[in-house]
Amino acid sequence: MKIEKYQIDQHNYLYEKQHERKFNFLAETLEQEGINVNTIVTKLADLQIAIPSWALGTGGTRFGRFSGAGEPRSLEEKIEDIGLLHALNRSSGAISLHIPWDIPENTDAIKSLASSYDIVFDAVNSNTFQDQKTQNYSYKFGSLSHSQKEVRQQAVNHNIEVIKYGEMLGSKALTVWLSDGSCFPAQQNFKKALQRTLDSLQEIYACLPTDWQIFIEYKPYEPNFYSTVIQDWGTSFLLANKLGHQAYTLVDLGHHLPNTNIEQIVATLMMEGKLGGFHFNDSKYGDDDLTVGSIKPYQLFLIFNELVEGMEDKNTQNPVPAWMIDASHNVKDPLEDLLQSVEAIKIAYAQALIINREMLWEAQDNNDAVKAQEIVQSAFRTDVRPLLAEARKRSSAALSPLDLFRKLEVRKRLVTERGKLAIATGL
Amino acid sequence: MKIEKYQIDQHNYLYEKQHERKFNFLAETLEQEGINVNTIVTKLADLQIAIPSWALGTGGTRFGRFSGAGEPRSLEEKIEDIGLLHALNRSSGAISLHIPWDIPENTDAIKSLASSYDIVFDAVNSNTFQDQKTQNYSYKFGSLSHSQKEVRQQAVNHNIEVIKYGEMLGSKALTVWLSDGSCFPAQQNFKKALQRTLDSLQEIYACLPTDWQIFIEYKPYEPNFYSTVIQDWGTSFLLANKLGHQAYTLVDLGHHLPNTNIEQIVATLMMEGKLGGFHFNDSKYGDDDLTVGSIKPYQLFLIFNELVEGMEDKNTQNPVPAWMIDASHNVKDPLEDLLQSVEAIKIAYAQALIINREMLWEAQDNNDAVKAQEIVQSAFRTDVRPLLAEARKRSSAALSPLDLFRKLEVRKRLVTERGKLAIATGL
Amino acid sequence: MKIEKYQIDQHNYLYEKQHERKFNFLAETLEQEGINVNTIVTKLADLQIAIPSWALGTGGTRFGRFSGAGEPRSLEEKIEDIGLLHALNRSSGAISLHIPWDIPENTDAIKSLASSYDIVFDAVNSNTFQDQKTQNYSYKFGSLSHSQKEVRQQAVNHNIEVIKYGEMLGSKALTVWLSDGSCFPAQQNFKKALQRTLDSLQEIYACLPTDWQIFIEYKPYEPNFYSTVIQDWGTSFLLANKLGHQAYTLVDLGHHLPNTNIEQIVATLMMEGKLGGFHFNDSKYGDDDLTVGSIKPYQLFLIFNELVEGMEDKNTQNPVPAWMIDASHNVKDPLEDLLQSVEAIKIAYAQALIINREMLWEAQDNNDAVKAQEIVQSAFRTDVRPLLAEARKRSSAALSPLDLFRKLEVRKRLVTERGKLAIATGL
């Protein structure tokens, strides 16, 4: 199915008056504080967050999966799903492919399909944490870090193949997430495993097109429960530095030990020009992959505070990071979940944008902790939702995407089209 | 396959001399310290740890599973596997069934098969955390706590059915682990959910045979990532108290928040006469379900220190807890993993048994922290492995079970018998 | 110093117009959603949060303390400080005394002084975690749980004495926080220590006036770093049940292990009618005692969601809990810190009050996790500050307490009055 312009228009017509009232009030309030509302609305409209191809189906845990209905059965239908999201919020105009779950057989057709929805191809993701039926060697004990040369070579070749797919689609980056590690003390030799990982990454790096980036993801645990080769930002940063200027660290919000100050990591990486990508989700215990902003919205805001600080810093070498949602939808409708996640991201972004940065720097220079807190909390406590709605309105998106999604009975119609038992690939 | 007595004997003959040398040295040392070595060896020989029927196959994570080979394809083969373990260490003489993964079609035949291996039936486990094809209602949003009456009734009935299976096999306890909870703030009403859980448990309790126990397991998170209805020992204890004297709390080592002092929980529950069951495993991050003693052997020892203290307390009302291993074998051969786990449990038990408890109490009464530490660490630092070997020798088990397992090429022979692709049910 | 009515009036006159504009907009918005704004403003105006007598000075850590200036040098000056807070926000009309840091020599004079500021006496706090010069026995190894009878008796007597002070001042509750525990495994016998604690508490309980409550606080660690006798809500709840209907559990937000779902504990305790008191603060790592709402404002809101749910439940036996701030002001001016804390508490309360509870229950009954999240997050995302300002306006408090505090140069004047080197008792 496709959401038509007239459906958006009808919906917006109903919400328009209420929206005007709220937006005008907020705009007036912010302008009084010296904030250029138009600039902010434009920035919000411009922000595009990639949707990973695996996030369109119901997720699960090791205890099982409770399937949803009407899930996309093919890459084409996944693109269709993202098309629906993008039509609703005009903020999801990119897809991040996962190989081999979503191998584009006919790249031209796929590109043209995506293009019809205004969707571009973000970073491509390799997978060496699962065994595919056709492969010769198992990744049970690692891939790029494996003790056997043959396994490493297979994993290196897979990454190079993923780059090739990405080139055909117009991607400009490769994301490498390694689950390599160990479940038991002494199972793996830390030093040798890290050295082998570096060697493998260098082989891949050598095949990276000159206008590409490679993102090195880190994670402390899961699916390995004692150690992970790339366990933290320090290790990823070490590897990225050894690889070269096209290599960057990728931060996934869920990949940290309890109580980690993630916003500080973001600041440090941007200062060093090495923050390449960002995976959004939320969590209370581990890598729970919940809806963005559903557990710790203030932390999300503080992270955006650093992202905005970094992106507005003229002295920084850091490129604009690649944004992606990386969540698992175990109990919610995946599309509804993604709509909520995008909303939460943009709220945090908007709140960070209305911070009076000059005043904040002054309070920081004076060590006025009370004032600094007032400044950032005042931004956080502001109801910025009208700014997002206005940005959507100007982009011809729905004023209230989730409401329209439900009113149009999108899922019901997808079930009709695809059947109840359709199951998407994913976690 | 079956391990024959002569194979054990041949093996023991080879290790005998070395064992005698080590055991005699240790026995002499301990006797000099006033410890009755024979009593301890007898206690070690008597300890039986149940093996759950789902732990005989390779486990996995939400990211997939790397299958092993020669896994048991039926309940009969699972019993055969435990028979192998029990022949090797004479400490695994019980099986804990999981319904519906292992429904015993012909209970007489199953009982007689188990009996042929000297295996009895420990607590039976219900499963309302997964949907079975035949059930009417989904447990996606809970079972005993579900907001809909029909779903709760289905879950209650399932538990009653599990009790019936257990009665036929000679079990004397039902273990209830609920994954019920929520993934998002406000998704579930805490109070109503807990009240409904209590109501459902009371229905089950009403059907419990008078010589049975019911164990209420608790867990802070996973597979739900925001809340779990029975999140901690306090909640389980509250429920067990409301249910009555046949209801107990079950402690699973992996089901705690970071840094929890589990040994103190054990002590408190035993003091209140409410510690019913114990699930062994080990973990570094969450419910990692690793080999017992592979990560925190000292914590395991401290827990056994409390268990021994509680079991030897004449004033306590607490029954001897039901012991079970509850681990997931993702990278190790399941049988080897279980052999290592049983060994670790018995080492911790032996270390706790050689603590000079009178001296410890005196140091505690005097607040002599240095002395108290010396006493328990001296026990922990003692190499008690010869005590375990001696207990095995006296029980006609193998002096070195894992060595014999490998020498007999047990897995290779199981693969021959069962095929490479056999896959067991489990996590 | 004292803040005069005309100073409040002058301040409010300046902010009035802007406030009207914001409040009217919000009131209209909320009324459209069917919310009775007046009721909420009244509830906000009625909420009083006790200030502990020890929180008016600069706090510190084991690494030292960086003193502030102009701190109160006596109980009288502490009451004066709270008087300043209460004049500014009319929400701090209670003081919680800590004995022996703040022994009221002349209770009549103290009562009358407090009364002149409209301040009442909240729960009194005993202290058996530090040694006083005059005491016979040391609490180094515990107080109510100590292995020696004499030490326990001394601690029991102290608590009874604290009750006597409280009676003279009009308090109606005793808060018992025990630091009793151990730093090393086996240092303390868990079972004996818990039994002795219960015995001691029963002695104190026997002396509790019939219209009093006793609050049992729990904490997992610090200042003991291996175990604490009352380590969690389960232990406190167990003790409160054994003591009787005047005994309750007290929740301090900072006293939980990483990732604990505190809001669920609140719901369970209220369901059981056993939530007696609440200590507010915020933290990222341990018991950091930071400004309320400075780290996890969403968690605070979710807790208030449960508090409101519990307080509005007609079937509950739970009394209205005693509210108190329990924070440590290491880098901020204590009074500014307290103003920010009270504001954060009332924001969370206001957000919880505007939740459409009927709709929420319906979404929960339908397991509509998306809808439930929309409902609570919509409340959280609403800028409720105008409601607080309106409540202050109606109570003759300052529209913007912190701004007025700074404009009046309160601290500067206190330094003039009290001197630079004045140091308050506290942590």
Added chain:
Amino acid sequence: MKIEKYQIDQHNYLYEKQHERKFNFLAETLEQEGINVNTIVTKLADLQIAIPSWALGTGGTRFGRFSGAGEPRSLEEKIEDIGLLHALNRSSGAISLHIPWDIPENTDAIKSLASSYDIVFDAVNSNTFQDQKTQNYSYKFGSLSHSQKEVRQQAVNHNIEVIKYGEMLGSKALTVWLSDGSCFPAQQNFKKALQRTLDSLQEIYACLPTDWQIFIEYKPYEPNFYSTVIQDWGTSFLLANKLGHQAYTLVDLGHHLPNTNIEQIVATLMMEGKLGGFHFNDSKYGDDDLTVGSIKPYQLFLIFNELVEGMEDKNTQNPVPAWMIDASHNVKDPLEDLLQSVEAIKIAYAQALIINREMLWEAQDNNDAVKAQEIVQSAFRTDVRPLLAEARKRSSAALSPLDLFRKLEVRKRLVTERGKLAIATGL
């Protein structure tokens, strides 16, 4: 007081026979496994662990301190205390000074005093986390990272002064631990603070003698509770790399977030040639600074496994790290605590030394997790205490240092000499 050779001899004479019996048994066992016992005993005898000058008094928490008795009142008496330890175990032949707590007024006299006890001067420690009465600027809001140039300069100068003291005493390293950070989000600008810290460190580095090292310590939190400028090994490593080849990372076991895999950090740093120093202690919750090996002895062993692996690696550039105990003795006698700590360190070292490394590498190369675990756990389960005793015997130390300490009533005699109320400087 001083412990005389004859006192050691008398003591050893009593324990000799028992020791011979145990050592001979163990030596025979290990030799049968192909281990060169003599080499190991020599390595154990050679290991010297520095004692920090601040660890000789009773420690405390923010809730207070329960003083011990007979604590050293001067640097001279601290050296005397370490002399006692060293006489007992011959493993504590180094002192690590903390400036300004222990400024050596007369360096020649101090050097000669230390020399009389066979004690050398290890790394010197600067202190910019507390204010001294004589300093012009406060470190309340930071030192090397402070927003004001004057404060940074004062802190830089202090470090340079500490180097000067160190040079006079024969130290060869400066340890920099910064508590700099913030208690509230946005209080500090992460990027600017890190840049300023780097600038300050470069100034200090420029004054470092060419044969010196500088160690950069990291810590996630405390005394700041939101952020710390040097929060993790990655940040320390980044700084050390920018400083140059004389700069190294220092690992303190207590300075990690929950569940951190510290042994992996050790391996990575040694691989990069950047592990400079090591602070030993143990902890369950935070930076608890408990007796080494009292909580997680297996983790300590796994760390030593990496240290031994790194030190025996011929390809590594890593220097031998500087070892120091950094603990706080809140409830134990400081000297007894230190004796237990040194013992625990050497036990872990001995266990790591008896690992059959060739076999382990083979198991690792084959991904034989079961075998790898057997190898390391077999070493850990071995009772290596006789190796330590033998090393002490050969070094003319006491066979059982703690027993002798108690038998000689050392503390009682120190109290007689120094008085009951003597209080040492420290945490």
